[in-house]
Every structure is written in structure tokens, then in C-alpha cells.
Amino acid sequence: MNDAPSKALLPAGLSDLLPPQAQHEAETVEALLASCRAHGYERVKPPLVEFEEGLAGGEATFDVGRSFRMMDPVSQRMMGVRADMTMQIARIATTRLAKAPRPVRLCYAGEVLRVQGTQLSPERQFCQVGAELIGAAQAAAGDAEVVLLAAEALNAIGITELSIDLTLPTLVPAVADGLGIADPVAGRLRAALDRKDAAAVAAIEDETKARGLFRALLAAAGPADRALAAIAKLKLPKPAAEEAKRLAEVVELIVAARPDLRLTVDPVENRGFEYHTGVTFTIFAQGVRGELGGGGRYLALGGAEGGEPATGFTLFTNVLLRALATPEAARRVFVPLEVARAEAARLRAEGWITVAGLMPAKDAAAEARRLGCGHVYRDGQVKTVG
Amino acid sequence: MSANESLMLALPKGRILGEVMPLVRRAGLEPEPAFDDPDSRQLRFATNRSEIGLIRVRSFDVATFVAFGAAQLGVAGNDVLMEFDYPEIYAPLDLKVGRCRLAVAEPREMVAGDDPARWSHVRVATKYPEITRRHFAARGVQAECIKLSGAMELAPRLGLCRRIVDLVSTGQTLKANGLVEVEHIADVSARLVVNRAALKTRPEEIGTWIERFREAVDGA
Incomplete structure (x- = not known):
């Protein structure tokens, strides 16, 4: 028996996304952000790593236990890899965008890394997508806006039968x-x-x-x-x-x-809402194991004394992808070597995905099948391969 | 999965099943005859109600099935719940059966010369390594746990280790093996447990079953 670990082995909780899932994830993230954008939320992109005080969000020590940390050889200060992007967005809003008119509406998507996965989601790296409404006074309309936006974004990617649990930590x-x-x-x-x-x-x-x-x-x-x-x-x-x-x-x-x-209401739920200060929520979908995301009211610290009231939501794409069916394969057409480049370009303009032959193929249909194409371009026409 | 998908209730094999079944029946659930047939190899059982089925698994596995949502309801002792501490499990109802306690025990002859305040490290045989570690850590003692699946009482006699953490009901087994209970960790009873996501997404159905069991317990 060969005991040497295979090169394919990845550390626990980390994985490669392959076709078609990688594409599916990217499209899902884009569609979620499109819903946020349509409601006036503008995209920001914080860095993957920053000083740990920034990640911890002022006084809160929420993320310290679950982030990977390392020393910055340049500044000799401790840095952390983000385990949650919410506090980064709050930092941006309260510092660099401190003069922007309130409320500030920001959205984001990015990878986060955690020291440990949870029982239901063993992934340690996954993509977080969300929106934050910062500087909105304690208005119920703000709380309702983010819940409704999260629901709309999920509906837009095809997740229906949502169940939203409202809580008050x-x-x-x-x-x-x-x-x-x-x-x-x-x-x-x-x-x-x-x-x-x-x-x-x-x-x-x-x-x-x-x-x-x-x-x-x-x-x-x-x-x-x-x-x-x-x-x-x-x-x-x-x-x-x-x-x-x-x-x-x-x-x-x-x-x-x-x-x-x-809608359900749970007046005693508190877990996962350690830094929240008002109405919070968790999103479930019928038949999906674990939560799709959640959010709620908190104080965005870092800028003004006492912080700014804020609320927002976060979705986890690893759970979302489990809840969604893999989309139908795109229409791919095999274009043999001898076909003129202009013709392949015309096919792409029509919405086809073209896969070019690099060597003359004896049986173009067989070659199309071998490369996972449902169609072949022959005699100036796209033909289905059986 | 649709809203009318059936529910699954996980019941523990062994000790507490006999005490739990009268409650299950009083709550209006009658399993198919194979459930009571000791020769049956069946693991999954239908009931008189088409919307709910039963499975019978090891007591520790009840918690796992419910935590992962493979069963929406279950019956588990709080010893099992404390050991796993699954955030996905709620324990909304004390069934008040299967009562016993979780305790530390050691050989009778050791008790006199032993001063627990001086310990910095103990070696313990147990089925509950997490609870044991937490219990001793809270008082500043590092517990090295030897995980056994049963017959803990043998361990001190045969020199595996000197202390055990185990369930005690009458104390007869301890006594027969020359052990005495030296510390009480927790009182144990069977609980009705539910999966968190199931309770949130199907509150009416799950809530109805919790109520039925509550009435069964109150009527006992």
C-alpha cells in the first residue's frame, strides 16, 4: 500500500471548484449583486488581509477566534485573513466614506477563510455576498429593506420557499x-x-x-x-x-x-448574533440543510464616537450552490480546424460557445462528442451530434 | 423538498426505549408491528400516521441524525446532548423519563487518601470525553480521556486508569465493582429534540408534535 498522500489532497475544508460549478458560482454571485445594485447598493472591495483591529470591528472581538492570523513582516503588526466581510464594509463606510451622505448603501462579494468549518458546512473557504445599509437611524424601514432585498436576491437566483426567522438578540x-x-x-x-x-x-x-x-x-x-x-x-x-x-x-x-x-419569530435566539444590537434574521429554505445567510442591526464602529447604526445581510454561496440545481450545460459547438475563423466568430456572436479543433479530425461528430459538445459545425451549418 | 414531505422521529435503542415508548404511544403514534419484533432486522418503521416515520438507532446517533436534519425529531438524553453540543439541535421538552446522573467514580480504597484540590492532571475512562474534559477544565484540571464504549467499571480494577465518568442510576454496578461516586456532574433525563432548520421552516407541524408530546408527559 502506498501511504504517501496524493498531490490531489487538499487541507480539510478547502476544495477546487470544477466546471460547471465554478461558472455556476460566478453567475450566482453576479445575479445576487445585480439585485443589490438595482436597489442602489454600490459595490466595494476590501482587501483579503488587514490589521486584526480592523477585522475585529473596533471593540468587538467577534472574529478573533476564527481568523487565520499572521505577522506582517513590514509593519511588524498582526494581520488577519478576513473570516467575515461585514466589519470590513463597516470600516470602509465609517472611515473612508465618512463624508458620504447617509445612509450609505454598499454591497460586496468575496472569499472568506475560517480557522474551522461548522458541523453542517465543513468548508473553511467560501464566498460571502452581502449588502450593508449604514447610517440609517433606528428605522424599521431600514430593517425591512435588507430582509426584503435578501429575499428578492434569493428569488432571483431561483431559490424559493424561503423561511425567514426574525430574532431580537x-x-x-x-x-x-x-x-x-x-x-x-x-x-x-x-x-x-x-x-x-x-x-x-x-x-x-x-x-x-x-x-x-x-x-x-x-x-x-x-x-x-x-x-x-x-x-x-x-x-x-x-x-x-x-x-x-x-x-x-x-x-x-x-x-x-x-x-x-x-416569517417566524424567535424571541430568544442569540447564537451568531454576538455583535448585533437590534432586529436580526436568519434565512432558511424548505429542504435545504442549514442556513442560507442572515443579518441584522449592529453598530458600525471605527468612525464617529459611539458608532453608526447599521444593518445588512450576508449570504453564503457554498450553501446556496447546494440548494440550486446545476444549470443545463451551455450550447457548445465543435468547429473543425478547416472552418474559417470568421465563421466561428459569427457563431459566437450568435451566442454559441465554440470549441476549435487544433488538428484535422477524421470524424468531426465523434470529436465533438469526445470534447463534450452537443453540436458540430459542418457544411456551413450547426448540426446536433447524437 | 415540499412542505408536505414526511417527518422522521429517531428513537434510541436500549435502556430508555422501554420508558419512552408509552409516551410515544400516548402522543398518538403507533409503530408498525415489526417495531416490537426482536427478530426483525428492519431499521425504519412506518406508523399509524402517514406523515411521520420512526427509526431506531444508537443513542449517540440520535443526536447526529437530528443535527444533520436526517431526522427532524428525536429522543435523546441530555448526556448525549451535552457531549456533542450540536448547535443545530433544540431540546424543547423534558420527557422526564430515563432519569439518572452523570458522575465521577473511583475505587473505594482511593477516596481516603485523595485530595482533589491537588490534582493537575487526571486520567479517566469514559464514554463522554468532551463532558469529562470540560468538567475538569472548569476547575483547572487537565483530563486525559480514554474513550470506551461500555463496561467502564472494569477500567479501574484492571489498571487501565483510576477514575471513570459514567451514567449512574441506582449505583449497583459501581458498588459491585468496588467503586464509589465522588463527584456529581449533571442530572440526566430524556429530552424531545428537534432539528433547528426543521423547526424554523416547518413551525406548525413540528410545533404540533412538541405539543402532543407535552400533553403525553403532563398526562403521565
């Missing part, structure tokens, strides 16, 4: 604060709520004055109309009640614009 901390629940109990409560572990939540509530409030929030998760009605009935501390009201406004705007979207 600030709600549970606000309720806990209001009830005077502090760490470490608050931390344990947080973890139990993340797992929707009803038994653990009940046990923790018994130690506090919560009187079933968290259990009720946990049970409220579900279809948006029902969940909002259940939340409205709860006696929440004032700041938490205001958060819930804002969520209801956002839901109303989304439903008015797209009554066909399936």
Missing part, C-alpha cells in the same frame, strides 16, 4: 437586566435558551424572580403572527417591551411588501 439581556439577573446565572440562562433546553431554563428560573417569563418567551417562538401576539401578552420590563414593539413594526412592513414570505 437584545431582548433576553434586557429582560434579564430588568429582573436583576446577573452573571453567572445570566450566562447559564443564555446557554440554556440557545439550546431551547426547556428543562434547564425552568430550573434556572426557579432560582430567580423570572416567574415563567423566559419559559413563555421560549414557548412564543413560531410563526410570526402567533409569536408576536404571544409576546405582546407578556409583561416585559420597559426597554424589552420597546424592542419587541420595533420587531412587530418590522414584521408588519415585511408582510405588507411580501405576504408570500414565510
Whole structure:
């Protein structure tokens, strides 16, 4: 047995995209960006690597644990390879575009690299596509705009039957604060709520004055109309009640614009939203494993004191490509060596993909089949090969 | 996949199945006869309701099937959930059966001369290396875990290691092997678990099943 690893072996979580998938991915990214562009979002392109403070987005230490880091031999400072582009876009908006009129609408696409994949998506490198709305005051219209834009972009590439889960990561901390629940109990409560572990939540509530409030929030998760009605009935501390009201406004705007979207509300979801400050969302599609993307409200730090309110969405192409069928192969025509170049050019102008013969072919049809062409150019005509 | 695609409920083989089945039946699910036939080699079973099927797998595999969405619902002890800590699994309902506890045990003769405060490293035989590592790390002790799939109680006697982390229900097995429970890690019971994406994309159907099981537990 030969134990030497093959040259084809790549590190875990990294892969080559081959034809036709590589082309399919590029077209998917382009189509998503086209939807963003149509809504006034302009494209920016940050670098792959930057100083780690830039990637961490000011005070947040969110990305530090999942980025590859290295020392810059030139400046002797630590740099990180981006694991998420959102903070880079926020940095651009709050520094270089600080004087641009607000709100700033930016979109982007680029590869990100992570130290580890997740259980459902083992990929460590994948393409992230998204749009950010920065400098929009705490307006429900802004929150609704990015959710609707994400849905429209996904519909445009052929992903339908979307299910959008709206969440409010600030709600549970606000309720806990209001009830005077502090760490470490608050931390344990947080973890139990993340797992929707009803038994653990009940046990923790018994130690506090919560009187079933968290259990009720946990049970409220579900279809948006029902969940909002259940939340409205709860006696929440004032700041938490205001958060819930804002969520209801956002839901109303989304439903008015797209009554066909399936909306759920989960008032206790927090995972993945560590740096968010308001309404957030996760996008699922019926029958697709894992999430297609998500986003929500956060503070764009770096420029003005206290940061700027911002919201946006991010989609992961590795998951999107799994959800989409591979498109039909393009129409390729084999053009034998003896055909004049001008004729091949005319075929391309008509929308054909031409594959040129480099040597005289005895059987042009067989050669076309061998090279994966469904057609051959013969006697001045495109003919189907069986 | 369409909205009316059927659901799959994963049930664990062994210890807790006998306690869980009455709840499953009270929730309105009656498996086909082969489910109770010990000679049947069938792994997947139809039920009296066409929209939901059953599979019977090892208890650790229930968590894996549900985490990856191969089964939308399942029954798993929180020992299994703690060991894997899959972010894709929700545990919305305590079924209140299959109760036991997860504990550290060591030979009776060791207890007197042992001061846990002085440990910096322990070697432990267990089926739960992740929980064990986390438990000891929280108190500043590095745990070297020897992964076994069963019969943990043999390990100290035969000199494999001195401590074990295992499920304890009555304590009889420990006693018979000259071991005593020295630390409690967690109380364990069976939970109804659901896949996160399934709950988000099919909230009505999954929600209905959670409610049926809740009524079955409350009526017990």
C-alpha cells in the first residue's frame, strides 16, 4: 500500500471548484449583486488581509477566534485573513466614506477563510455576498429593506420557499437586566435558551424572580403572527417591551411588501448574533440543510464616537450552490480546424460557445462528442451530434 | 423538498426505549408491528400516521441524525446532548423519563487518601470525553480521556486508569465493582429534540408534535 498522500489532497475544508460549478458560482454571485445594485447598493472591495483591529470591528472581538492570523513582516503588526466581510464594509463606510451622505448603501462579494468549518458546512473557504445599509437611524424601514432585498436576491437566483426567522438578540439581556439577573446565572440562562433546553431554563428560573417569563418567551417562538401576539401578552420590563414593539413594526412592513414570505419569530435566539444590537434574521429554505445567510442591526464602529447604526445581510454561496440545481450545460459547438475563423466568430456572436479543433479530425461528430459538445459545425451549418 | 414531505422521529435503542415508548404511544403514534419484533432486522418503521416515520438507532446517533436534519425529531438524553453540543439541535421538552446522573467514580480504597484540590492532571475512562474534559477544565484540571464504549467499571480494577465518568442510576454496578461516586456532574433525563432548520421552516407541524408530546408527559 502506498501511504504517501496524493498531490490531489487538499487541507480539510478547502476544495477546487470544477466546471460547471465554478461558472455556476460566478453567475450566482453576479445575479445576487445585480439585485443589490438595482436597489442602489454600490459595490466595494476590501482587501483579503488587514490589521486584526480592523477585522475585529473596533471593540468587538467577534472574529478573533476564527481568523487565520499572521505577522506582517513590514509593519511588524498582526494581520488577519478576513473570516467575515461585514466589519470590513463597516470600516470602509465609517472611515473612508465618512463624508458620504447617509445612509450609505454598499454591497460586496468575496472569499472568506475560517480557522474551522461548522458541523453542517465543513468548508473553511467560501464566498460571502452581502449588502450593508449604514447610517440609517433606528428605522424599521431600514430593517425591512435588507430582509426584503435578501429575499428578492434569493428569488432571483431561483431559490424559493424561503423561511425567514426574525430574532431580537437584545431582548433576553434586557429582560434579564430588568429582573436583576446577573452573571453567572445570566450566562447559564443564555446557554440554556440557545439550546431551547426547556428543562434547564425552568430550573434556572426557579432560582430567580423570572416567574415563567423566559419559559413563555421560549414557548412564543413560531410563526410570526402567533409569536408576536404571544409576546405582546407578556409583561416585559420597559426597554424589552420597546424592542419587541420595533420587531412587530418590522414584521408588519415585511408582510405588507411580501405576504408570500414565510416569517417566524424567535424571541430568544442569540447564537451568531454576538455583535448585533437590534432586529436580526436568519434565512432558511424548505429542504435545504442549514442556513442560507442572515443579518441584522449592529453598530458600525471605527468612525464617529459611539458608532453608526447599521444593518445588512450576508449570504453564503457554498450553501446556496447546494440548494440550486446545476444549470443545463451551455450550447457548445465543435468547429473543425478547416472552418474559417470568421465563421466561428459569427457563431459566437450568435451566442454559441465554440470549441476549435487544433488538428484535422477524421470524424468531426465523434470529436465533438469526445470534447463534450452537443453540436458540430459542418457544411456551413450547426448540426446536433447524437 | 415540499412542505408536505414526511417527518422522521429517531428513537434510541436500549435502556430508555422501554420508558419512552408509552409516551410515544400516548402522543398518538403507533409503530408498525415489526417495531416490537426482536427478530426483525428492519431499521425504519412506518406508523399509524402517514406523515411521520420512526427509526431506531444508537443513542449517540440520535443526536447526529437530528443535527444533520436526517431526522427532524428525536429522543435523546441530555448526556448525549451535552457531549456533542450540536448547535443545530433544540431540546424543547423534558420527557422526564430515563432519569439518572452523570458522575465521577473511583475505587473505594482511593477516596481516603485523595485530595482533589491537588490534582493537575487526571486520567479517566469514559464514554463522554468532551463532558469529562470540560468538567475538569472548569476547575483547572487537565483530563486525559480514554474513550470506551461500555463496561467502564472494569477500567479501574484492571489498571487501565483510576477514575471513570459514567451514567449512574441506582449505583449497583459501581458498588459491585468496588467503586464509589465522588463527584456529581449533571442530572440526566430524556429530552424531545428537534432539528433547528426543521423547526424554523416547518413551525406548525413540528410545533404540533412538541405539543402532543407535552400533553403525553403532563398526562403521565
